[in-house]
Amino acid sequence: MATSVASEVHPGANHADLPKNFEQGDVEERLYKMWEENGYFKPSDTAAGEPFTIAMPPPNVTGALHMGHAMFVTLQDIMARNARMRGRPTLWLPGTDHAGIATQLVVERSLEADGLTREGVGREEFERRTWEWKKEYGGRIGNQIRRLGASCDWSRERFTLDEGLSEAVLEAFVSLHDRGLIYKGTYMVNWAPKLQTAVSDLEVEYADEPGTLYYFKYPVEGGEGDGAYLPVATTRPETILGDTAVAVNPADDRFKSFIGKRCVVPFSNGRTIPIIGDDYVDIEFGTGALKITPGHDPNDYEIGQRVGLPTINIMNKDGSMNGNAGAYEGLDRAECRTKLWADMESQGIAIKSEPYQTRVPRSQRGGEVIEPLVSEQWFVKMETMAKPALQAVETGELTIVPSRFEKIYKGWLTDIRDWCISRQLWWGHRIPVWYVHESQAALDAARSGTGKGSSPTYVVARNEAEATAKAKAAHGEHVVLYQEEDVLDTWFSSGLWPFSTLGWPNEEAADLAKFFPTQVMETGHDILFFWVARMVMMSYGMTGKLPFHTVFLHGLVRDEKGRKMSKSLGNVVDPLNVIDEQGCDALRFTLATGTAAGQDLNLNMDRLASNRNFTNKIWNSGKFVLYSLEGMSDDERVELVDAAAAVPSSLPDLPLAERWIVSRLHAVVDHVTSAHDRYDFGEAGRAAYSFFYDDFADWFIEGAKSRLYGDDPAAAKTTKAVALYVLDNTLRVLHPFVPYVTEEVWRSLPHRGDSIMNQSWPRLDAERDAGAVGAFETVQGIVRSIRNARAEYAVEPAKRIPAFVVISDATLMEEVAAELAMVGGLARLDAEASRVCAAAPADAVETPGDFVQTVVSDGVEVYLPLSGIVDPAKELARLGKQAGKLEKEVDGLAGRLKSPKFVEKAPAAVVEKSKKELAELEEQLASVRSRMSQMEALAAK
The missing domain is CATH 3.30.2320 (hypothetical protein PF0899 fold)
Known part of the structure; x- marks a missing residue:
């Protein structure tokens, strides 16, 4: 159990000294500052329990607080505060991600405002400006997370480009490369033409947008009559110039005779391509014949790799057409589409075009259309790394909450592709590869030919000195080195997050020894594969250990109508505005109790207001207990604290109401604790809420007034001790959910210690009186x-x-x-x-x-x-009016049902509903008349 940092008893405040209502604006900043300055967020050196560690999913350094942040901060803070009170040295480690693309875009825009470009200022100056931007604006998201009451240890805050974390990235890259798990290869990637970089699958958002389906005649070499062409449909006619086959389904009787023949690619100076049979082709889609462009479509690329088709790239990195596009070279891809289709129409090979809803991939950063492009990049082999990560779930060593996501996790790891880890950016961890050239002239020649060193000869090292030593040892003294210009995907560094933040690769690091492996990874279900699975794989690969034993996944926070929040819909709810209006506690309680694990939450404004009232109810309950202590001396209040602590042991001697409320409290503590242990935070919060509102506030406090203000001082003293005991423990149970109001009320009550944060969690399996x-x-x-x-x-x-x-x-x-x-x-x-x-x-x-x-x-x-309840004359008058109104309604509805026109012409459901309403009215009228007879008899006596 956790123990208070101080044993001194504080007598608490006076009822009159507290404001009428809980004014969160005056409390939150003051309490948070007190918590942080006193070091309450740091792991306790005296706590004897098993360490509890959560590594906060690092928000982008460019980010601004949104409801997704509010959700994960709330849930993780609930876990951290609960573990802390249960006597565990608790480390909730915060940090931010350098967010390669997002940050680079921000700085590039600032350069543009000054009439400058990234290329114009050069890499060194660009990196300097980016670090300056980070220094000036990088702390915003952390300060906003503080507004949510996050009890994370800010003294251990990390940034993915920190020196220590950068060392971890270098070590991981070198280690994986030395084991043959990192290689350079040419594959299809998501290419952002404006950003001029590959992007991860997570950074691509798909949207159904209006487009066009183009039908055209694909000429068949030597074909005549009905066999002169194949009808083909495509949404991207500009990629025809990169086609390397046309495919039909072998089961399609219309076209199977074409298999083995060749088509002539339009506008290609007679280049021919094979017609192949493949079961992948959907007979029902378009015309049933499919053009195959392995260089610009991921599905076509898979087919091309499977059947051995060549790959032709027809685009430059900026999205313009290259020399392989012939006459269309230099046109933007969108301009090429328009021009090529017009040419097809003029050549008579266009059949028709029609509107078509198409799924368009767009960059999450900037919104540009992503181009599938075959490119030379750095990759990590995933099959070997995936095996222990998959086995961890299959054996139960790793638990995913809710369990339905285990199937998704297994599916991804079973059918996994190699991971493209290189990005053509300047902001990030530069890949620790040095290309080796025999002379400066050779280096200059290589760079002028490709724009960067592309020699197949390279060394991998942790720094330039190590790279030079390796290169000289292998290739002689007169080598010239040039470092790879690409940087690593930000998911590479964040994949190391649970252990790099604790000091790895320094195996002697104190935090690594004490707090790793961590216990829980709490995050959104949308990044289960992109981040969570990679953390598991990287942790096994680097440390041989599972990074956490439980993955808790939350859902999206949607608007009241269940729609995803977006600027375009105008339905984005700013957490900071909610905190200003309703208070941090109300927002946290709404997020924590409004849904179950993995389920999306529809954010209801009425519930927020209701939970704001809940915080005020807690406040008023505290004021009531304090009011009952008015007139007591400080010494008497100190004695009361000890009397409250002794309540469980004196349970059999308490009056009925006191035995009941204490027994109910003890049962609820066990129930709430069990819910915490199984990560059912919604149930934990709702159970604590119900006990406080229904049992303590509505029944015990109201019922206690007869003893508190009665003629028996001893009974009043007992009730005060029980009220203090129950409220104190209820505040502790509620504290992880609503930390501010519980801290403020607790500090106002007579108490022992400095903060509710370092009080013990209520005792489990405490005494109960079932009879009471x-x-x-x-x-x-x-x-x-x-x-x-x-x-x-x-x-x-x-x-x-x-x-x-x-x-x-x-x-x-x-x-x-x-x-x-x-x-x-x-x-x-x-x-x-x-x-x-x-x-x-x-x-x-x-x-x-x-x-x-x-x-x-x-x-x-x-x-x-009845004589003590009613005045017969007044009641007869009231009932008479009620009976008169009912009689009119009965007569009207009965008359309507007697009308043949209504019964015959009205829909059967309407007639049936009217009959039901008449029966209910007649029953009400009979009840009123019976009551009137009763009152008449009573009046006659």
């Missing part, structure tokens, strides 16, 4: 039955009425009788005229019409004398 729980449920049933009768007879709220509670069980009768004052307070009873007894009063049995009788449960009944 059952007896108090009977009390609740009695109160509810009386309240229902009051509502039914429209009794004025302030009016106190008599009641006879009849209980056959002697022990239960004694328990309830002892709580009659509380029942009277909750149900507004006339205490002197009410009693709890073993049998019904004689007059109630002999004149049942003069009493309202309700059965609460087996052996428990309540009798309410």
Whole structure:
């Protein structure tokens, strides 16, 4: 168990010193500063439990807080605060990602504003400016995350380009290359023409957009008549110039006779390509004949690799057509599409074009259309690395919550492709490869030919000195080196995050020894493969260990209508605005309890407002307890803290209501703790909320007033101790969800310690009194039955009425009788005229019409004398008006149903609905008339 950092008892505040409502704007900044300055976010040196570590998914250094951040910060902070209170040295390690493309774009735009370009200022100056930008603006996202109450250890904050993390990246690259897992190869990648770089699959967003399907005649070499051409459909006619085959399905009777013949590529000076048979071709799509362009379509590339087709690249890196496009060289790809189709029309080989909804890949950064392009890049072999990552889930060593995502994880790792890790950027980890040339002249020649060193001879090293030594040893003293210009994909460095942030590759690092492996990786389900799987693979590859034992996946935060938040829809909700309006606690509680693991959350503004009211309810409960302590000296308050701590041991001697609330608290603590342990944070929060609202605030606090302000000082003292004990422990249970209001209320109460953050989690398996729980449920049933009768007879709220509670069980009768004052307070009873007894009063049995009788449960009944509830004359007048209104409605609806026109012409469902409504009205009228007869009899006495 965690222990308080101080044993001194603080007497707390006075009720009058606290504002009427919880004003979060005055609290959040002050408390967060206090927490951070006192080092409460750092792992405790004295906590004896097993370490608990979470590595925060590093947001982009260019980022601004959005609801996705708010979700992951809330859930991870709940885990961290819970673990801390349960006595575990807790490290929640924050940091940011250098975000290669996003950051480079920001800096390039600032250069453009000054009339400069990246190429114009050169690499060294560009990197200097980028570091300056990072220094000035890179802390924004961290400060915004603080607004969410994140209790992460900012003293250990990391950045993916930090010196230590960069060392880890170099070590990982060299290690993987030495093992033959990194190689340079030519494959198809996602190419961003404006950015001039390959991008990862995660950085490509697909959107269904209006396009065109173009039908044309593909001439068949030597063909005549019906065999003169194949009809082909495509959405990208500009890629025809890169075709290396036309495919048909061998089962397609229309075209199978064409297999083995050749087509002539239009506008290619007679270049011919084979017609092949392949089951991949969808007979129903387009014309049933498919042009194959391995250089510019990922599916065509797969077919080309499978059947051995050549690959022709017809585009430059900027998206313009190259020399392989013949007469179209120099045109932009979009311009080429228009020009080539016009030429096909003029040549008579165009058949038709029609609107077609097409799936367009766009860059997440900038929105440009991605070009599938075959390019020479650096790759990591994934099959070998995937095996232990796959086995970890299959053996149960790695758990994914919710479990349905295990199937997706396994599917990705089973059918995995090699990972393209090179990016044609300047901001990032420069690939530690040095190309080896025999002289400066040879280097200059190589660079002038390709724009960068492309010699197949290279060395891999951690730095230039090591590279020089390796090159000289292998190729002689007079070599000239040039470092690879590409940088690594940001997912490469973030794949090392769980252990690079703790000091790896320094195996002696204290944090690495104590806090790795980490426990949980909490993140969005959309990056399960792109990041989570890569962390698992890289961790096994570098450390031989699983980086975490549990992956917890949250869903998207959507708007109230279930739509994805986007600027184009105008439905983006800014977390900072919500915090300003409703408070951080309300936002956190809404996010944590609004959904289950892996499920998307529709953010409801009414729920936010309701949870803002919840924080105020906690505040008011604290004020009530403090109000009950008014007049107590500081010494008496200190004694009360000790009395509250002793409540569990004195459970059997407490009054019924106190035994009930303590027993309910202990049960809820176990329930909430179990929910935390199985990562069901929604259930944990909802259970704590329900106990606080329904049991503590609505029942115990209201019922306690009779003892707190009664004539028995000893009973009042006992109730104060129980109220303090229950509220203190309830605040601890709620603290991970709503840290600010719980801290502020807790510090206002008499307490031992400096902060609720370093208080122990409530004890598990604590004492309970099942009999007291059952007896108090009977009390609740009695109160509810009386309240229902009051509502039914429209009794004025302030009016106190008599009641006879009849209980056959002697022990239960004694328990309830002892709580009659509380029942009277909750149900507004006339205490002197009410009693709890073993049998019904004689007059109630002999004149049942003069009493309202309700059965609460087996052996428990309540009798309410009508004379004490209603004024017969007033009630008759009220019921008469009600009866008159109902009679009109009944007559009108009955007349309508007697009309042949209505019954015959109205839809059967409408007629049936009207009959049902009439029956309900007649039943209500009969009830009112019965009540009127009762009141008439009562008035006559």
